Amino acid sequence: MAATMKDIARRTGLGLATISSYFNGGNVREKNRIKIEEAIEELHYEVNEVARGLKTNATRTIGVVIPELNNTFCAEIITGMEDVLRSHGYATIVCDCRTDKKLEREAVEFLIRRRVDGIINMPVDEEGNHLKRFQKMGKPIVLIDRKIQGIDCDSVLVDNKKAAEDAVRYFIGRGHRNIGIIGGPEEVFTAQERMAGYYKALESAGIPVRESLIWHGDYTIQGGVRGLEELVQNNPEMTAVFVTNYEMTMGAMIGVNELGIRIPEQLSMIGFDNLQFARACNPKLTIVAQPTDGIAREVAKVMLNHLENAGETSGELFSEKLETEIIAGKSVRVLA
Amino acid sequence: MAATMKDIARRTGLGLATISSYFNGGNVREKNRIKIEEAIEELHYEVNEVARGLKTNATRTIGVVIPELNNTFCAEIITGMEDVLRSHGYATIVCDCRTDKKLEREAVEFLIRRRVDGIINMPVDEEGNHLKRFQKMGKPIVLIDRKIQGIDCDSVLVDNKKAAEDAVRYFIGRGHRNIGIIGGPEEVFTAQERMAGYYKALESAGIPVRESLIWHGDYTIQGGVRGLEELVQNNPEMTAVFVTNYEMTMGAMIGVNELGIRIPEQLSMIGFDNLQFARACNPKLTIVAQPTDGIAREVAKVMLNHLENAGETSGELFSEKLETEIIAGKSVRVLA
């Protein structure tokens, strides 16, 4: 069907090695280079990366396993990573595992069969069993948003504890003491960290933690709606609420609208991620913003490092912790 | 490195053909089947899809080329497609071309080198030159959101003209006559169709079209902000505005907030896509909703049809046009 190197060899009268050398940056006599390029043009030749992959045992393909593509945070990170990976000649196969451990494991097996050169994973299974086999093959893994005991690999994290601490302190500094939190799933690492930050900020301000002010959500829009409704209903004295991811922030705003609560007069709020959404809220929402683009580029960079330097980097594990930022809106009232 | 079929053959004492037959649904004697399965287990064997792809000239991989992964509409469609494709054993390589024709062409060439079995494309280049070579290879293409003259292939569309017509009629039916529109890029097909619907609704109601009420945006958030500001400034008498995609809808809400305009008292609005965002707006936004999940599943289905049936379907081109729906909020005022 498609033209092969053999066709080019025949057409130019050159040997296969010369053609291959041409494609791999070797030295080719000027005259022959021109002949080869003419042949490529006329035959519409395109390198067959599948054959190359079989031979070199490197597919120039990276597998990405994430909990939800439909989650803005994930989508933004993938956009950034794919951009830099493709510009280096790497393809990205994205697998959305729907926050399901079984699907996550299947995704990794799927990627192993396709012989990807590396896996980038925002892990759902905190045990990391799904990654063990891939790691034994000696191929690089980069984790996003959490480390896993027993999987020695690079990771790019965000300082989620501090992020939450900052947010709660922001409330406290403006006179709030009855501060609610809509947290994430208890088994999710980022959710644990954000919750820890909430505790820490309260404790260091000498404010007792009250269970009724804590809602464990599921990082979904509907979870945010529900969480807001419950917190408001159970805590008439609550003056502020911190929502710990974007989807739930959107849900909390929906809840606020549907209950007819006025922000910030009746309730102050700090949300998470997505500055544009925050701006579109009325009044503009104060949020904790993660450096998504920074994470994406960092992850891609770390992965490329492994791939291009091969054995060299094998020494120490890389692990960076990026900082978040509070972007002030008008959703937090200053109490007398 | 990893175990191969040869290893299994050696370990079981069987021939390669038997092992291959086992993997491809052929008949294998019960006793041998068990032996093979034991060997697979012990050797942690995983089929090498790369080698298989070289031999069969089919990679079980689909390329997807879209203008912006970071656009919710695209992200939702990809989520849905990837789900059904992977469940049929197909990998998806997503290429975000940043709404750039040159990058779009490069993406297709990239996918050709990787010998994908089919391409799904939400095209940026309306000429379709980027797809010609792939089509000549006899492999299937499915287009989303627009057809291209000269590229005979299946397509899944949305009735965008009717979508806009419905929205504008919704305004007219509630007494509005000075209706603005924040349109998309003039060269983009969906934007043309939505604009055409705007014209048609006005004309059939006998309302003259006024240029000052039309803003040509660029489908970005910032474009929406700008469009709203300009329309409001240039049209004091405007009572309603229709925004024609999600990003610009968000932008328009930002503009509304930043200008301190009250909805619907001072201005009525109908947005596009993303029901959840609409619910999070205060007051709840009335929107035109596209059946994203329906589109995603349809596209994947059509592609799989080609792939699994091979030559059979080559007859007629498939082209479905899905309907949108207006989801009422409280952002449209009824004029006396």
Place this chain on the structure above:
DNA sequence: CTGAAAGCGCTAACAT
């Protein structure tokens, strides 16, 4: 039902 052998398109010694 199973074994032997050819070959998919490429790369990488090795020889010239």
Place this chain on the structure above:
DNA sequence: ATGTTAGCGCTTTCAG
């Protein structure tokens, strides 16, 4: 610098 050749891991005739 260029030609020759083996072989990556699999599928697929063709025999047996």
